[in-house]
Amino acid sequence: MMDGINDIELRHGARRAGAYTRAEPVIRCIEDAIRDHRRRTGDLDGVPQISRLITLCTERSLSAARGGPVSHSTVARAMKLMGLR
Numbered sequence: 367m368m369d370g371i372n373d374i375e376l377r378h379g380a381r382r383a384g385a386y387t388r389a390e391p392v393i394r395c396i397e398d399a400i401r402d403h404r405r406r407t408g409d410l411d412g413v414p415q416i417s418r419l420i421t422l423c424t425e426r427s428l429s430a431a432r433g434g435p436v437s438h439s440t441v442a443r444a445m446k447l448m449g450l451r
Contacts, residue, residue: 385447388431392444395423413450416441 386393399422403414414422416438423436430440445451 382447385431385443389440389444389447391428392423392431392436392440393448395419395426395428396441396444396448398422413445416445 396419399414399419400412404410404412419441420436420438423441428436430436431443442451
């Protein structure tokens, strides 16, 4: 789903690449959840609810980019970086 970090820096600049680097663990969790959701439902454009994504990231003991728990805004920002929102 996401391009490599080098591609992001070239296309969007160092600031966005830094944000991606900080959010990468949450982004990877979201990518896995989306793949699983699409596989289970057969909906190729489907995305799980944000509450479900928060739960999955919390179960993996992930924290927000700057520490603290994964929240609605953490997931929303990661999805924005992914181009999903």
